[in-house]
Amino acid sequence: APTTYSYLEVSEPRPGVGQVTLSRPKALNALSTPLITELNSVLQSLSTSPTIGAIILTGSPKAFAAGADIKEMAPLTFSSAYTNSFIESWSDLTTTVKKPILAAVSGYALGGGCELALMCDLIYCTTGATFGQPEIKLGTVPGAGGSQRLTRAVGKSKAMELILTGKFFSGEEAEKWGVAARAFATHEELMASVLDTAETIASYSKVAVMAAKEVVNKSQDLALRDGVEYERRVFHSLFGSEDQKIGMKAFAEKQKPEWKHK
Ligand code: HXC
Numbered sequence: 231a232p233t234t235y236s237y238l239e240v241s242e243p244r245p246g247v248g249q250v251t252l253s254r255p256k257a258l259n260a261l262s263t264p265l266i267t268e269l270n271s272v273l274q275s276l277s278t279s280p281t282i283g284a285i286i287l288t289g290s291p292k293a294f295a296a297g298a299d300i301k302e303m304a305p306l307t308f309s310s311a312y313t314n315s316f317i318e319s320w321s322d323l324t325t326t327v328k329k330p331i332l333a334a335v336s337g338y339a340l341g342g343g344c345e346l347a348l349m350c351d352l353i354y355c356t357t358g359a360t361f362g363q364p365e366i367k368l369g370t371v372p373g374a375g376g377s378q379r380l381t382r383a384v385g386k387s388k389a390m391e392l393i394l395t396g397k398f399f400s401g402e403e404a405e406k407w408g409v410a411a412r413a414f415a416t417h418e419e420l421m422a423s424v425l426d427t428a429e430t431i432a433s434y435s436k437v438a439v440m441a442a443k444e445v446v447n448k449s450q451d452l453a454l455r456d457g458v459e460y461e462r463r464v465f466h467s468l469f470g471s472e473d474q475k476i477g478m479k480a481f482a483e484k485q486k487p488e489w490k491h492k
Contacts, residue, residue, distance in 0.1 A: 295340075340363075356401050435492065436491045
């Protein structure tokens, strides 16, 4: 029986592609703790599902997510945030999901919404999408990795400008600066393209796809020499996989590979 969720819709729009749509329309998909808890549990099950090879995370044409839930945060104290590890569970997205997550961003991606998109493995957006880290206007700072991931994406000077002023930036700028991999004129084009990309990824060997995600993400954590060495270890280890044999044999025989672990 299909599971029902309070703040999400979950579907499999293409073979091997799991799509999670944030759906809390009255609050522009503000990311409350119950929403994040649901999101983590759905992503966990997609991540371990044998039939899913790639995951799309999206919102509505109006909002990917307008931030963490300001009304939930307003009364928090240091002691309650600290002792309850407020926000910490958001990192489950990056630490426990081994399959690629593609963010499809239309409308607002602000504060925690921008950070949620930055946590994904790649971002596609509309040119008219609105990104930003406006926490400074609320008397606080990004709390879900924005100061680190946005800085790695756009460089220090631009990240400082964006985080210190809280100024929004467009999807067109996001693409130009390398925050987004691609920007599209309309929501429909965005969704068509993200589905195609996710389906392409899901058509490959899971072993290779998960290894590729792992090595690229290591580049964000490790010094270059360590990262290159890490990549080589993973590369060597893939000679122990059936799918490396299948892929290279198929190339030599001019056949389409039939992956063992798709
Ligand atoms: C709670 C929110 C919300 C949010 C919007 N809403 N954003 N509720 N938290 N982040 C609610 C509004 O209160 C309103 O509810 C309804 O959604 C519609 O929003 P409006 O403001 O009426 O819409 P509009 O005039 O179109 O303006 C859109 C907007 C604006 C520009 C996106 O809503 C806005 O500035 N939102 C806050 C953006 C922001 O500051 N995000 C960063 C949050 S801090 P009612 O009940 O009045 O209809 C953050 C920190 C992250 O994310 C740190 C760690 C995760």
